[in-house]
Amino acid sequence: MTKIVLDAVGGDHAPDEAIAGVARALQHGHVEAHQILLTGPEAQVRSALEQKFAALGQSTDGIEIVDAPDVLTCEDSPTDAMRKKPRNSIAIGIKLVKEGRAGAFVSAGSTGTVVAAATLGLRCLEGIRRPGIGAIIHGEKNPFLVLDVGANPQPKAHHLAQYALMGSAYYSGTFGIDEPKVGILNIGSEDQKGNPLVREARAMMKQLPIQFHGNVEGVEVFSGDCHVVVTDGFSGNVLLKVSEGVAEYLLRTTFGVMQKVGADPKLIKQVHDAVMPRVDFSEYGGALLLGVEGIVTICHGRSQAPAFANALRFANRALDAKVNEHIVQAARGMTLPPPADGQGDSAAGAPREQPNA
Numbered sequence: 001m002t003k004i005v006l007d008a009v010g011g012d013h014a015p016d017e018a019i020a021g022v023a024r025a026l027q028h029g030h031v032e033a034h035q036i037l038l039t040g041p042e043a044q045v046r047s048a049l050e051q052k053f054a055a056l057g058q059s060t061d062g063i064e065i066v067d068a069p070d071v072l073t074c075e076d077s078p079t080d081a082m083r084k085k086p087r088n089s090i091a092i093g094i095k096l097v098k099e100g101r102a103g104a105f106v107s108a109g110s111t112g113t114v115v116a117a118a119t120l121g122l123r124c125l126e127g128i129r130r131p132g133i134g135a136i137i138h139g140e141k142n143p144f145l146v147l148d149v150g151a152n153p154q155p156k157a158h159h160l161a162q163y164a165l166m167g168s169a170y171y172s173g174t175f176g177i178d179e180p181k182v183g184i185l186n187i188g189s190e191d192q193k194g195n196p197l198v199r200e201a202r203a204m205m206k207q208l209p210i211q212f213h214g215n216v217e218g219v220e221v222f223s224g225d226c227h228v229v230v231t232d233g234f235s236g237n238v239l240l241k242v243s244e245g246v247a248e249y250l251l252r253t254t255f256g257v258m259q260k261v262g263a264d265p266k267l268i269k270q271v272h273d274a275v276m277p278r279v280d281f282s283e284y285g286g287a288l289l290l291g292v293e294g295i296v297t298i299c300h301g302r303s304q305a306p307a308f309a310n311a312l313r314f315a316n317r318a319l320d321a322k323v324n325e326h327i328v329q330a331a332r333g334m335t336l337p338p339p340a341d342g343q344g345d346s347a348a349g350a351p352r353e354q355p356n357a
Contacts, residue, residue, distance in 0.1 A: 012301050033060075142224040169327045213225070297315045
C-alpha cells in the first residue's frame with residue numbers, strides 16, 4: 001500500500017493530537033502502520049509517539065519518522081518557511097512525495113505554506129495551470145465540494161474553468177456520481193449577474209464536458225443540489241469559515257434552549273449525535289489540494305485526533321480512487337483560451353504570498 005506522510009508538528013494541538021489521530025486511524029483500520037511517515041523534529045515526535053502509543057497499549061512498529069529539524073511558527077510566512085527554514089516538516093513531507101517515497105501528504109500547518117511548498121515542490125498535473133483547495137461539506141441532499149477555499153484568492157477565468165473540470169472529475173471518482181452538477185457561486189441566478197471574472201468563467205464552463213448547473217446563490221449552497229460549487233479562493237475561504245461559525249452558533253443556541261426548557265438529556269444526546277456528523281469539519285478531516293502531482297490534504301489548524309484520523313482515511317481513499325488520473329483524463333479534453341494579459345501561467349507557477357488560512 002502507498003505511504004502517507006503526516007506533518008506531526010503542524011496545527012494548534014500538535015504533536016499530541018496528530019499522534020493520537022494516527023493511533024485512532026490504526027484502531028479503525030483507516031491505514032496500516034507501515035503506511036505512516038511522520039515528519040517533524042525526530043526526538044520530539046518520537047517521544048510523543050512512544051508516550052501516546054504506550055498509554056493506549058499500541059505498538060509503534062512500522063511507523064517511520066523522518067527528521068525535519070526546522071520548526072515553523074505562526075510568524076513565518078510561506079516565503080520564510082521555504083527560504084530560511086528549508087528543513088521544516090511541510091517541506092520535508094512534500095519532498096517525500098516528490099521523490100516517490102509516499103503518495104500523499106497531510107498537514108494542519110499553515111495553509112499558505114502547504115500550498116506554496118506543494119505548488120513549487122510538485123509539478124502541476126498535465127493540463128492544469130493552478131491548483132485549488134477543495135473542501136467537502138455535508139449538504140441537505142448530498143455532500144458538496146467547494147473549490148477553491150484559499151489557494152488562489154485572485155484567479156483568472158480559466159483557472160475557475162479548470163476548477164470546474166477538476167471538481168467534477170474529483171467528485172465523480174470519489175462519490176461515484178457519473179455526472180455531478182457543477183455551479184459557480186454568484187450574487188444572482190440570472191446570466192447577466194456577477195463581476196466580469198464570474199461572467200467570463202461562466203461562459204467558459206458552458207463549453208466544458210461537465211453538467212453545468214449555472215449560477216449558485218449563497219442561499220442555495222447548502223441545499224446540496226449542486227455537487228460542486230466553484231469560486232475564487234478569497235470568497236471560498238470566507239464561505240467556509242462563515243459556515244463553520246454559523247453552524248457552531250446554531251448548535252450552541254439550540255442545545256442551550258433545549259436544556260433551558262427541560263428537554264430530556266437522552267433526547268438532547270440523540271439530536272446531538274444525529275446532527276454533529278453533518279456539521280463537524282473533522283468528519284472529512286481535511287481539504288484536498290487539487291491539481292498537483294500527489295495527494296495533498298490540508299487540515300484545519302485546530303484539528304484534533306478525530307480530524308487527523310479522518311484526514312488519513314480521506315487521503316488513503318483519494319489514492320485508491322486515483323483522483324489525479326481522473327483529473328488528467330478530463331483536462332486532456334479541455335482547450336483553454338490564451339490569457340487576456342498575454343502573460344499566462346507556468347505549469348508550476350509560483351503562488352502569491354498566501355494568508356495563514
